[in-house]
Amino acid sequence: MQKVWIYLENGTFLEANSFGATGTSVGEIVFNTSLTGYQEIITDPSYAGQFVTFTMPEIGNVGVNEEDMESKTAYCKGVLVRNYHHEHSNFRAQGDLDALLKEHNVLGICNIDTRYLTKMLRDEGAMMMIASTEVSSKEELAKKLSESPRIEDINYIKEVSTKEPYVHKFGAWNHEELAYNKAMMSDKKVVVVDFGVKRNILNELVQSGLEVEVIPSTFKAEDLIARFEAKEIGGIFLSNGPGDPLTLREEKEEVQKLIDANIPMFAICLGHQMLSIAHGFDTYKLKFGQHGGNHPVANPDNVVEITAQNHNYNVPDNIIEIAEITHQNLFDNTIEGVKYKNKEIFSVQHHPEASPGPHESKYIFDEFAKIVK
CATH class of the missing domain: 3.50.30.20 (Carbamoyl-phosphate synthase small subunit, N-terminal domain)
Structure with a gap:
C-alpha cells in the first residue's frame, strides 16, 4: 500500500x-x-x-x-x-x-x-x-x-445522466430482459428523467408492472407533455442525483412546465427536491446530511419504516402550504415525503428501493403504478 x-x-x-x-x-x-x-x-x-x-x-x-x-x-x-x-x-x-x-x-x-x-x-x-x-x-x-x-x-448531473434515451427491462429479481406486449403496455409506460438514477430504482419500477423509458436530464417538457396528451405515456419519474439542486435552473424550468400540465409524477431524493423548488419552495443544506441504511421514518399510517438515505439537502417546512407531509424522519423530524394538493404528484426523500428492512417502503412504487395505470 x-x-x-x-x-x-x-x-x-x-x-x-x-x-x-x-x-x-x-x-x-x-x-x-x-x-x-x-x-x-x-x-x-x-x-x-x-x-x-x-x-x-x-x-x-x-x-x-x-x-x-x-x-x-x-x-x-x-x-x-x-x-x-x-x-x-x-x-x-x-x-x-x-x-x-x-x-x-x-x-x-x-x-x-x-x-x-x-x-x-x-x-x-x-x-x-x-x-x-x-x-x-x-x-x-x-x-x-x-x-x-x-x-x-459544479453541475454533476451532466456527468452522471445518460446521454441517449433507453428502455429498461429488468425487474428487481429478474436478471433476464422482460418481454413487453406493446398493446397491453400502452397505458403503463413511464418516462424516467435521469438526474443520476440508481439501477435498483429502475428495477422496482419495472417490478411494479410499468414499462420504463429513461431519458437525459436535458429533456424538454414540451416533448413529454405532447407524449402524455397523445396517451403514449402515463406518468413521469424524477430520479435521484448528486449536488445542490438549486444549481439546476434550466431543469427547474422544465419541471415547472410538467407540473402545470398536470402529469402524474413521482420522485425520489434529488427529484423530490426538484419538485419542491419548481413549486417555489427552495431547499436548504443540512449540517452533515443523512447517509445510511438505518433511518427511521414514520409513514402516513404512523408505521415506522427503516429507510436508506443519501442526501445533503432537504425541502423546507413551509411546503405544507401546498403539500401534505406523508413521511417524516424520526431522527431529526425533517420532511421525508409529500403529496401535493390537488395533483397526482408525490415524492419521497429516502430510497424505497434499497431494502434496508424490516418494514420497508417498496409499496410506494406500486402506488405510483396504480396512478399511471
Whole structure:
C-alpha cells in the first residue's frame, strides 16, 4: 500500500494508506452509517463529487460483483475506511474492491480513524477535502484545495445522466430482459428523467408492472407533455442525483412546465427536491446530511419504516402550504415525503428501493403504478 495524505478545509492534516486508484482528488467528505452494501454506495451516482467515510470498520470482506452495481461506473471521489480487506469471502463475489476502485479511478483510503472523522463531521458539518498519493505537503494540499471549485458550484448531473434515451427491462429479481406486449403496455409506460438514477430504482419500477423509458436530464417538457396528451405515456419519474439542486435552473424550468400540465409524477431524493423548488419552495443544506441504511421514518399510517438515505439537502417546512407531509424522519423530524394538493404528484426523500428492512417502503412504487395505470 502507498501512503496517502489528506487535508480538510478546517485545517486537519492526516496520513494514511491507500488502495484502489492513485492520484489527487478533491471533493466533499460525508459519512455513511450503513453496515452493508458498500458496493451499492460507491456506485450510486448521487455520491458524485464526494468522499464517503464508512462508519462500518470492515470494508471489502465480501468482494464485489456485477449485479450490485447501481450504475455503469463509480462516481464518488474516494472512500475512507478503517480496515480494508483485500481477501474476500462471499459466494456472489466476482472480484475485489481494490480492482473495482482502480477500474473506475476512485481513491481508497484505509488505516485511518473513521470514528474520529465521523465525530468531526457530525460536530462541524460536511466539508471539502483533498487526498493525494502524490503530494505530501500540507501547504501545497491546502493551496490546491483553496483553488478548487466547491461541490455546490459544479453541475454533476451532466456527468452522471445518460446521454441517449433507453428502455429498461429488468425487474428487481429478474436478471433476464422482460418481454413487453406493446398493446397491453400502452397505458403503463413511464418516462424516467435521469438526474443520476440508481439501477435498483429502475428495477422496482419495472417490478411494479410499468414499462420504463429513461431519458437525459436535458429533456424538454414540451416533448413529454405532447407524449402524455397523445396517451403514449402515463406518468413521469424524477430520479435521484448528486449536488445542490438549486444549481439546476434550466431543469427547474422544465419541471415547472410538467407540473402545470398536470402529469402524474413521482420522485425520489434529488427529484423530490426538484419538485419542491419548481413549486417555489427552495431547499436548504443540512449540517452533515443523512447517509445510511438505518433511518427511521414514520409513514402516513404512523408505521415506522427503516429507510436508506443519501442526501445533503432537504425541502423546507413551509411546503405544507401546498403539500401534505406523508413521511417524516424520526431522527431529526425533517420532511421525508409529500403529496401535493390537488395533483397526482408525490415524492419521497429516502430510497424505497434499497431494502434496508424490516418494514420497508417498496409499496410506494406500486402506488405510483396504480396512478399511471
